Amino acid sequence: MKRVLSNVSYYLLVTIISLFAHLTALAQVLTPEDSLYAGLIAKDQATVLSGYGEARYTYNIQHKNAEASLSRAVLFIGHKFSKKISLFTELELENALVSGQGGDEGANGSKGGIGFEQVFLKFNLNPTTYLVAGLFLPRLGIINENHLPTTFNGVDRPFTEQFVIPSTWREVGIGLYGVVKGLTGLNYNIALTNGLNSSQFTNGSGIRGGRQLGSATTGAGLGASGALLYYINNFRIQASGYIGGSTGVEKRVADSLQLNSGVFGNPVVLGEMDAQYINDGWNIKILGATVNIANAANINLAYANNTPKSIYGAYAEVAYDFLYHRFKGNRSLAAFGRFESLDLNAKIPSNGIQNDANRQQYIVAGFTYKPLRGVAIKVDYVERITGEPNPALIVTPFPQQIPYFTKNGFANIGIGYSF
Numbered sequence: 001m002k003r004v005l006s007n008v009s010y011y012l013l014v015t016i017i018s019l020f021a022h023l024t025a026l027a028q029v030l031t032p033e034d035s036l037y038a039g040l041i042a043k044d045q046a047t048v049l050s051g052y053g054e055a056r057y058t059y060n061i062q063h064k065n066a067e068a069s070l071s072r073a074v075l076f077i078g079h080k081f082s083k084k085i086s087l088f089t090e091l092e093l094e095n096a097l098v099s100g101q102g103g104d105e106g107a108n109g110s111k112g113g114i115g116f117e118q119v120f121l122k123f124n125l126n127p128t129t130y131l132v133a134g135l136f137l138p139r140l141g142i143i144n145e146n147h148l149p150t151t152f153n154g155v156d157r158p159f160t161e162q163f164v165i166p167s168t169w170r171e172v173g174i175g176l177y178g179v180v181k182g183l184t185g186l187n188y189n190i191a192l193t194n195g196l197n198s199s200q201f202t203n204g205s206g207i208r209g210g211r212q213l214g215s216a217t218t219g220a221g222l223g224a225s226g227a228l229l230y231y232i233n234n235f236r237i238q239a240s241g242y243i244g245g246s247t248g249v250e251k252r253v254a255d256s257l258q259l260n261s262g263v264f265g266n267p268v269v270l271g272e273m274d275a276q277y278i279n280d281g282w283n284i285k286i287l288g289a290t291v292n293i294a295n296a297a298n299i300n301l302a303y304a305n306n307t308p309k310s311i312y313g314a315y316a317e318v319a320y321d322f323l324y325h326r327f328k329g330n331r332s333l334a335a336f337g338r339f340e341s342l343d344l345n346a347k348i349p350s351n352g353i354q355n356d357a358n359r360q361q362y363i364v365a366g367f368t369y370k371p372l373r374g375v376a377i378k379v380d381y382v383e384r385i386t387g388e389p390n391p392a393l394i395v396t397p398f399p400q401q402i403p404y405f406t407k408n409g410f411a412n413i414g415i416g417y418s419f
Contacts, residue, residue, distance in 0.1 A: 031374075031418055036078045036086055039124065044083065050076035052418035054149040061409035063402075070096040071414075074117060084124050088136075090117040115213065118170055129178035135214040136175060138191050139227040140240045141165040141272050142287060149416025150376045153283075153319050153336040153368045156412070159360070160313035160340050164289045165272060166208035171223060185231040195221025196268055197248030198259075198299045203306040203393065204358055206344055207268055207291060210246060219254075221245025222263040234279040242270040246299070257302040259295075266295040281324030283334070288314040297349035306353050306393070308345040315340035319368075331371060338364040356387025357404070366412075378414040383407070 032048035035041055041048065053073035059066045072094045079087045095112035120134030137145050143157050144167040152158070161167045173193030180186040194217040196210035212218070223244025230237045247254050247265040254261035272289035289312065293299070296309040319336035321329070344358035366380025386406050394401060 031076075033076050033078060033088070036080060037088070037122070039083075041080050043080065046080045048076075048078045048080075050078070050419060052148045052150070052416070054155075054414060054416040056155050056412060056414040058155070059411040061411065062405040063408075086122045086124075087120075088122060089119045091115075092117045115215070117168060119214075128181075129176070131174065131176055133174045135170055135172050136191075137168060137170045138175065138193065138223075138225040138242065139177075139189050139229070139238075140169065140225060140242060140270070141167060141289065142238075142274050142276070142285065143167045144169055148418040149378075149414070150370065150374060150418045153317065153334060153378070154338065154364050154366060154380050154382075154412075155378050155414035156364075156382070158287070158315050158317075158338065158340060159362050160287060160289060160315045160342060163204075163206045163208060163342060163344060164291060164311055164313035165270065166206060166211055169211055170213060171211070172214045172217065173223070187229040187231075188227070189229075190226040191224070193223045193225070193244075195219060195223045195245040195248070195263070198246035198266055198268075198293075198307065199248055199303050199305070201246075201299065201303075201305050201307045203353075203355060204344055206311050207246075207270075207293075210248070210268075212248070219245070219248040219250065220261065220263055221247050221265060234277055236276040236278075238275070239271075239273045241272070242268070244268055246293070259298055259302055266293075266299060268293050281321040283317075283319040283321070283336075285317045286315070288312070297351050300349060300351045306345075306348075306355070308348050308352060308358075310347040311342075311344045312346050313340065313342040315362075330373060332369070334368045336364075336366060336368065338362070340364070353390055353392055355390045355393055357389035357406075359387045361385045374418050376414075376416040378412070378416065380412050382410040382412065384410070 031050045033050040036048050051074050055070045057068045072092055074090050074092045076090045093114045097112045098114050099111040116135060118136050120132045120136040123131040125131060139145050141161050143161040144165060147157060147168055157167065171193035173191055175189055175191035177189040180188060194212055196207060197212055197218060198210055200209040201207055202209045221244060223242060225242040227238060227240035245264045245266060246268050247259050247261050251261040260266050269292045272287060274287035277284040291311045293307055293309055296307040299307045315338055317336060317338035319334045321332045321334045323331055323333050340362040342360045345355055348354055363383040364380055366378065369377045388406060389404050
């Protein structure tokens with residue numbers, strides 16, 4: 001009996017330590033969704049509401065044009081069926097309204113998009129291990145799982161985690177999460193989801209368009225991902241990876257297009273490493289990621305979409321909270337700077353077209369003010385520096401063509417909330 005109680009106490013202690021480290025390292029408010037996920041809802045059965053959203057105003061320096069948008073509003077509804085099983089759902093509306101037959105993020109010519117960002121069941125196998133099944137966000141990079149507007153600096157999410165790691169990336173599948181016994185702070189996860197659709201890859205946006213997002217996914221392709229996440233002292237260190245098939249069509253069609261049709265046919269391989277340091281008002285982040293598409297030449301033959309063989313991106317960010325010593329994070333005023341470097345066609349196949357506009361650098365600086373943990377007011381300036389676009393890829397001729405500036409600035413104001 002004593003041994004059983006000892007084991008239970010150990011697992012409970014590990015769970016509490018891991019949860020505390022997770023919430024402290026991410027410096028985010030403990031929302032009802034967080035409480036449900038961490039198993040902190042006391043009732044045997046309960047339904048919780050939560051959500052987040054953000055709005056922005058952007059002024060384009062070179063074009064002397066502005067854009068205002070309700071970027072997204074998300075409603076979370078979760079339900080605890082029992083101590084072992086819970087439901088998580090998030091419905092997201094982007095850009096305030098939907099016009100036409102739009103898809104994710106205003107695709108297919110629509111002004112906005114509406115869709116589920118997650119719908120999954122969580123099964124607690126024991127105090128330190130759980131399983132998720134349904135539409136969920138794999139653990140890749142920093143932003144994909146934890147993208148509330150109150151958890152990152154800047155009006156925009158880091159560009160590396162938009163175009164190299166295509167956050168937010170959700171697919172249908174199953175995932176196992178746990179804590180490594182005997183190594184407090186070391187977490188692991190593995191997941192199996194549906195694959196990508198390479199017919200939707202587009203020049204200049206990496207593999208982002210190939211996400212199927214749980215919407216009538218096609219093809220027999222699968223995606224396998226995994227991560228090791230380690231909390232030690234004031235550091236959060238992670239390595240994650242993904243390999244997945246990208247054929248996205250049935251075997252008969254794939255054969256006609258001369259594409260492999262196996263579960264990992266025309267594989268896409270993504271790898272990333274990141275680290276965060278949080279202490280005494282300082283918050284430092286670094287991340288590097290690469291994507292390799294070995295059969296890019298075959299994809300180009302099938303779809304003529306100028307798919308690259310490899311892309312990469314990296315960024316480093318430093319922020320300091322001037323109010324930390326007074327309010328300990330309950331109220332904050334952070335100044336930050338971030339530098340990003342991306343090459344969205346670092347290596348192209350023999351039938352690809354080089355586009356120097358895909359070599360990009362971003363210098364971002366600004367302030368994030370939080371009058372309380374669940375509300376953020378943001379101001380920043382983004383300097384974008386790129387190479388010249390390849391004239392061979394310009395479809396609309398002069399004078400209808402919009403002028404392209406290899407050096408351009410964007411002034412941004414944004415608000416965000418989470419509850």
